[in-house]
Amino acid sequence: MGQTARVSAFAWTAAGSLAAWLWLLLCQGFFWRTDVRLPRRAEPDDWPAVCVVVPARDEAAVLPASLPSLLAQDYPGRAEVFLVDDGSSDGTGEVARELARRHGGLPMTVDSPGEPPAGWTGKLWAVRHGIGLARARGPEYLLLTDADIAHAPGSLRELVAAARTGGFDAVSQMARLRVESGWERLVVPAFVYFFAQLYPFRRIGKKAARTAAAAGGCVLLRTEAAEQARIPDAIRHAVIDDVALARAVKRGGGHIWLGLAERVDSVRPYPRLRDLWSMVSRSAYAQLRHNPALLAGTVAGLALVYLVPPVALIAGAAVGDRAAAVAGGLAWLVMTGTYVPMLRYYRQPLWLAPLLPFTAFLYLLMTVDSAVQHYRGRGAAWKGRTYTRPDAVPDEG
Structure with a gap:
């Protein structure tokens, strides 16, 4: 019994x-469907100014595979790159300057904010510094992207067109992560699957839904929305900064969108289970x-x-x-x-x-x-x- x-x-x-x-x-x-891609878009009559902010800490190894793709963006409007060296010890800033000299393309500024004060994560302190530099150029949009993200030549153009067409305050794409080693094949697709299960992409794009998330590797953010949501000051201590950013923008009445990328890729390797x-x-x-x-x-x-x-x-x-x-x-x-x-x-x-x-x-x-x-x-x-x-x-x- x-x-x-x-x-x-x-x-x-x-x-x-x-x-x-x-x-x-x-x-x-x-959540399990993977057809949430960059929404319908039409090219605007006037292309707004965009500043690209790239926080980078000890990224000398990956910059040669990622930074040239940003500098080579085929964007019809005014665009500029600000790479913020977040206290690197491997010569990240010098590598970035050399890549800019070698490849040309969009103008780039390399600067460093120094160590973050108490209550700030290093990345968000670097983002704050980069946004501060960018504001002097008066951009309508900020592209926040990580140092290990490679963009296809038309990526910036497509992001801006999607934001303008859909009236989005933030458009984020989850970069396709590297899947080459055996452990990457086993773990990486599941990582994105679990993320989508927690934050279903279809809900994120609905104004009435409370679900909010972004993928920190690629976020096009309207400058006015960033100021209204007090980004990044309002989330300065957030370890999971991309989700925190999306929530702050949505709480401020912003319209956000997140989907899977087709032309944005992470070049960072995770060859071992330990990584x-x-x-x-x-x-x-x-x-x-x-x-x-x-x-x-x-x-x-x-x-x-x-x-x-x-x-x-x-x-x-x-x-x-x-x-x-x-x-x-x-x-x-x-x-x-x-x-x-x-x-x-x-x-x-x-x-x-x-x-x-x-x-x-x-x-x-x-x-x-x-x-x-x-x-x-x-x-x-x-x-x-x-x-x-x-x-x-x-x-x-």
Whole structure:
């Protein structure tokens, strides 16, 4: 009788996981679809001035693969690049100046703001300095882009046209991340998949929806909207600055858009699991606002949604619990099917789709490790800096 009760509880747990997946499939903004690309756009009669702000800390290795693409932008209006050297120790500023001399193209200024004061993350302090330099040129738009992002020649032109046509205050594209090593193939597409699950792109573009997010590697921001939202001062301590920026703009009444990129790529390599682990764990606990209850809920949720289905299928079949096996198998099937579009977007083999539970388990461990590092006093570490103050951006509604 006790064994029957245990099997019954196991089957109910598997059924709960299946119910969660059916809800995600149909009610979470169709997050699994990858057709949210740069919206309809028409070229404006007059092209507004744009200033490109690039915060860079110890980026000498990646700049040769990214910076020339910015300098070579085919933009009909006035555009200028401001690269802000955020206390680099590898000669980032000199590499940038040499690349500008060698490649020409858009005019570029390289400057440094010095070390950030208390309460500021280094990147946002650099962005603040870059925006300050840009304001002297009176641009209508600011393109905030990371030092490891390569843009196709018409990228800036397309971003501005989309913003003007759609009346958007912020247009952000999630750069296509590098997927070359075995660990990158396993982890990177899932990273974007999980992000879209948390912040469904279709909801972000709706004015009435509270969902707000951006991808920090590529954000075209209307200068007036930035001033109204007090960017970046209002989010100066945010570790997850792109989501914080989008929320600030939307709270101020701005219209934002986020989608997957076709002509914007990250050139930063993450060849080893350790590199990917650091990328995720450095900010995972900040995403949970350093809240132990949210951490516990997240771990439980990941286990129910991603780990229960394969366990229920295999264990249910082994012990003869058909209900658990069927519910687990169906949940795993739905999970696999929702992951296929993202693998296709990243041009990866579809046999990786059934491995999503394993990848989710890695993310669970990364999230727990992020909390452990926080309580050890290491906080969110990035290139020699550690941020221990919680991200004070309010909850997603």
